[in-house]
Amino acid sequence: MSAARRALVLGGATGLVGQSLTRILREAGFDVLAASRADFNPASKDAVERAVDAFRPDFICNTVAYTAVDLAESEPDQAAALNKALPAMLGRLCRDKGVGLIHYSTDFVFDGKKNAPYLETDQPNPRSVYGKTKLAGERALLELALGNLYILRTAWLFGPGKNNFVSKILGLAKERPALNVVHDQRGSPTYSADLARYTLALIEAASPGLYHVVNSGRASWCELTAEAVAVAGLDCRVEAITTDKYPLPAKRPAYSVLDTAKFTAATGVTPRPWVQALRDYVYRDLNLGLE
Numbered sequence: 001m002s003a004a005r006r007a008l009v010l011g012g013a014t015g016l017v018g019q020s021l022t023r024i025l026r027e028a029g030f031d032v033l034a035a036s037r038a039d040f041n042p043a044s045k046d047a048v049e050r051a052v053d054a055f056r057p058d059f060i061c062n063t064v065a066y067t068a069v070d071l072a073e074s075e076p077d078q079a080a081a082l083n084k085a086l087p088a089m090l091g092r093l094c095r096d097k098g099v100g101l102i103h104y105s106t107d108f109v110f111d112g113k114k115n116a117p118y119l120e121t122d123q124p125n126p127r128s129v130y131g132k133t134k135l136a137g138e139r140a141l142l143e144l145a146l147g148n149l150y151i152l153r154t155a156w157l158f159g160p161g162k163n164n165f166v167s168k169i170l171g172l173a174k175e176r177p178a179l180n181v182v183h184d185q186r187g188s189p190t191y192s193a194d195l196a197r198y199t200l201a202l203i204e205a206a207s208p209g210l211y212h213v214v215n216s217g218r219a220s221w222c223e224l225t226a227e228a229v230a231v232a233g234l235d236c237r238v239e240a241i242t243t244d245k246y247p248l249p250a251k252r253p254a255y256s257v258l259d260t261a262k263f264t265a266a267t268g269v270t271p272r273p274w275v276q277a278l279r280d281y282v283y284r285d286l287n288l289g290l291e
């Protein structure tokens, strides 16, 4: 019997993507070391190198990021340290140790001026510090020309194990008779468990590269909210507002739907619709809507 493949999942113990990825890789027979900041500092080269030398992973999966999109506007150095310097350090380490690297990025690398799904070949033009630092992380990795590098741009995540847009909105919908939600930003809502399955599909296809990986379909934040409230069976009115009625520090793209044709060509997998995935999340993970 061949030895189990090993993956070091940075952020695997606490992150939204990290927790789903850890579960899906373990179910697929991987030996996974799910690391949190309590285990070691993922931004410390020495600490990560010690973990790599001890665990000898086939892959490092980097789910660690500075994901506070609005706070990043006032903390650009902290955002750059996690979103650019950390992946660059991991890339060099993976190159030196002959380890594969799976890294996540975001739809917020785009400016939203397109009105058809974004391809991997479309020119990024981020509008926020978060988007700029994530793009800088991608570029730092691509410059290294690693043989076994996967960069997965994903978007609008919901899933178990950590608060997210859908869990927060459902919490509010339980308490309030009505919610006003932005309707003039459209994107690709995505279930973290599906993202983890699709990550595994790319690993199995042994097809490194830059990919857009999201559930299919598109929605505004308002449409996502209305669907989640309906699926959960909550009695809350959902009203559409425009972005200027809900000003936030970071600018977001008005349109950031991602095209997944390259992912499907590599894996043979067509991502399922976000509406279907949302039902799994609400019914199975949150245990809502079925009573």
Ligand SMILES: NC(=O)c1ccc[n+]([C@@H]2O[C@H](COP(=O)([O-])OP(=O)(O)OC[C@H]3O[C@@H](n4cnc5c(N)ncnc54)[C@H](OP(=O)(O)O)[C@@H]3O)[C@@H](O)[C@H]2O)c1
Pocket (backbone or CB within 6 Å): 010, 011, 012, 013, 014, 015, 016, 017, 018, 036, 037, 041, 042, 062, 063, 064, 065, 066, 067, 082, 104, 105, 106, 107, 134, 153, 154, 155, 156, 157, 158, 162
């Ligand atoms: N969430 C989304 O909607 C979304 C959309 C597009 C792209 N992405 C990308 O997907 C990837 C995963 O995102 P996610 O939503 O899973 O992120 P997340 O839940 O916010 O998790 C990030 C992980 O990074 C860790 N972390 C953050 N700051 C740290 C620090 N200073 N030192 C050590 N660890 C730190 C967190 O640990 P703690 O739990 O201890 O804080 C957590 O494990 C990221 O690359 C993100 O840019 C996410």
